[in-house]
Amino acid sequence: MLRNLLPLSGRTAEPSGHCGVPVKAATATAFVTAVLALLPSVAEAHVKWFAPYIVGAPPAPISRTLADPWFWAGIVLVLVFFVATRAIERSATGEVILKGMDRISDPLWNRLDDFVHVVIGAFFVAIFAVGGVYLTPDLKTPAEWVSWVQLLIAFGVFSKRTMPLSAAGIILLWVLALRDYDLFHLFDYLALGVGVAAYLVLASSKNPEWKKHRFEALRWGVAIALMWSSLEKFAYPDWFYPLVEEKPFLTFGMPRDVFIPMAGVAEFTMGFGLLWTPLVRRLSAISLFFIFNAAVYPFGRVDLIGHALIMAIIVAIAADHTRQVHFLPAIKRSLAGVPVGLMAALVVFATGYWGLHMTFYGIEGRVAPAAATEMATHSHNPEQPHGPQAIGGIGAPPMGEPDLEEVSAGAPTTNTGAPRDSRAAYEATMAKMHKPMMEGMAHPDPDVAFVLGMLPHHQGAVDMAEVQLRYGTDPANRQLAAEIIQHQTVEIQRMQNWLKQRGVTVPE
Structure with a gap:
């Protein structure tokens, strides 16, 4: 041995x-x-x-x-x-x-x-x-x-x-x-x-x-x-x-x-x-x-x-x-x-x-839009949904067949066949963004107010882009959404670092 x-x-x-x-x-x-x-x-x-x-x-x-x-x-x-x-x-x-x-x-x-x-x-x-x-x-x-x-x-x-x-x-x-x-x-x-x-x-x-x-x-x-x-x-x-x-x-x-x-x-x-x-x-x-x-x-x-x-x-x-x-x-x-x-x-x-x-x-990084959308999560497990998959984010599986009444009424359908769900998801991103954005802009320091207001604004853009990737089918829009996620995430990190350097509490 x-x-x-x-x-x-x-x-x-x-x-x-x-x-x-x-x-x-x-x-x-x-x-x-x-x-x-x-x-x-x-x-x-x-x-x-x-x-x-x-x-x-x-x-x-x-x-x-x-x-x-x-x-x-x-x-x-x-x-x-x-x-x-x-x-x-x-x-x-x-x-x-x-x-x-x-x-x-x-x-x-x-x-x-x-x-x-x-x-x-x-x-x-x-x-x-x-x-x-x-x-x-x-x-x-x-x-x-x-x-x-x-x-x-x-x-x-x-x-x-x-x-x-x-x-x-x-x-x-x-x-x-x-x-x-x-x-x-x-x-x-x-x-x-x-x-x-x-x-x-x-x-x-x-x-x-x-x-x-x-x-x-x-x-x-x-x-x-x-x-x-x-x-x-x-x-x-x-x-x-x-x-x-x-x-x-x-x-x-x-x-x-x-x-x-x-x-x-x-x-x-x-x-x-x-x-x-x-x-x-x-x-x-x-x-x-x-x-x-x-x-x-x-x-x-x-x-x-x-x-x-x-x-x-x-x-x-x-x-x-x-x-x-x-x-x-x-x-x-x-x-x-x-x-x-x-x-x-x-x-x-x-x-x-x-x-x-x-x-x-390169210094700025590189994102292939197809990889960012189709390969965002490689192994979705319906028995153990995680992250955005559990709430309809990037990489989530299709949510079922189209609603026949909505299709017959002329409602636009997507790759998930759930138009009312996409509308609710978009509205949820706006509802989540509005309050913290208004509260941030009320800060007495105009520089801090700008950053505190822009943080939820950028996060709202990221959230909307994720909804687009979840429900949208147009290739140009999906590419745009992937690019928004990439660039806005980097800017969010820069703003958070700026706040930390000045001792301002970074909002969750």
């Missing part, structure tokens, strides 16, 4: 007479795990599965995140507990805690390869059963043969001879997805796919020096995927607004603009923790497991299928008994290495995310 291939790097073997974990050690472990688990996270549901998004739209400037005190509050909180965990890990108590974890996870550790193979196979069977997707609910495809490739991948993971073929199939599906989705969008899934493919190749290898790194490949794949996707909460916080507004329990009672940046910090730092020392990565994995599981019920089967592979790999990380630390081990073992490593990771990933977006789309 793997633990025979990876010595403990100077640590002594567990005494045969050891009989338990001291209470103080168990308490410390539980405390650190609980704190990490309680750090806010949007239940880790991938927002692109449930809410409108436009990848090519310009992201919020990184300076906005760096100026957010809640971002730094989350960073400081995590650093305190990561450093505390490292301090415990370096002591005799840390080894006792790790050995206690080893005993609890022994049954899984002894069959960990079997567990990973079954999970990978089951995941691809589930994706095959869903049909019409590449590797995740987010990536739709009309090609039926893609589903059969996924079934072959599932069968191939159970034999060392065919594991490399399954690995090649995973990479092939990602490459094929480039035909329908741009490269920046697919970065979300590249790291995880490469991690799983690398595991299959290494697990089938006859070279023990290669094979011993197979679980590490999985760990890096999940960690990079989590850290990259977490940046969406800083670059596009508005993608998360519909979910937060519809399901306020996700915020644990915190204001939206406090919760979302701290949720991004939690996801990024726990992904970072998976790459650190044994106790840090195992506690991070345990915390992530609880958070991912919390998303299953409120977000339904789409979330369960989409995250099943990540959740299983997280379980494998929590059960990993190895003590070796690769890639800058001296820094990782140092207490000062925790803040240095985290800051370096933030710089690398933020530079990569904003830099690549600017390289792909």
Whole structure:
């Protein structure tokens, strides 16, 4: 087994007479795990599965995140507990805690390869059963043969001879997805796919020096995927607004603009923790497991299928008994290495995310109107409607057949066949806009009054554009509506930032 291939790097073997974990050690472990688990996270549901998004739209400037005190509050909180965990890990108590974890996870550790193979196979069977997707609910495809490739991948993971073929199939599906989705969008899934493919190749290898790194490949794949996707909460916080507004329990009672940046910090730092020392990565994995599981019920089967592979790999990380630390081990073992490593990771990933977006789309961003309208939400689930879909927004499914009496009377119909519904939706946008707009313009400072009046005005334009995309059929109007959403959203962010800089409360 793997633990025979990876010595403990100077640590002594567990005494045969050891009989338990001291209470103080168990308490410390539980405390650190609980704190990490309680750090806010949007239940880790991938927002692109449930809410409108436009990848090519310009992201919020990184300076906005760096100026957010809640971002730094989350960073400081995590650093305190990561450093505390490292301090415990370096002591005799840390080894006792790790050995206690080893005993609890022994049954899984002894069959960990079997567990990973079954999970990978089951995941691809589930994706095959869903049909019409590449590797995740987010990536739709009309090609039926893609589903059969996924079934072959599932069968191939159970034999060392065919594991490399399954690995090649995973990479092939990602490459094929480039035909329908741009490269920046697919970065979300590249790291995880490469991690799983690398595991299959290494697990089938006859070279023990290669094979011993197979679980590490999985760990890096999940960690990079989590850290990259977490940046969406800083670059596009508005993608998360519909979910937060519809399901306020996700915020644990915190204001939206406090919760979302701290949720991004939690996801990024726990992904970072998976790459650190044994106790840090195992506690991070345990915390992530609880958070991912919390998303299953409120977000339904789409979330369960989409995250099943990540959740299983997280379980494998929590059960990993190895003590070796690769890639800058001296820094990782140092207490000062925790803040240095985290800051370096933030710089690398933020530079990569904003830099690549600017390289792909330019400073002003780029929006393909068809993508903004037809692909706003790829996987509507009628059993678990979310965001604008639940109220007739972008990406919602048709609402039924046309009203025959209205059609016979000459009423204009749309792609939904619900003219009275579209009229009510337009009227609702005006009713929502009027009062806050008038109240804002009553502010004694004319500059503040202008911004407070324009904010609901712009939001009203966005709301009207979403109604047009929901009910309208004219291509020119739909393109105009998509452009309005893009540009007005950017201007809303600028006005909100202006108010925050002057200490004016930003209206929700």
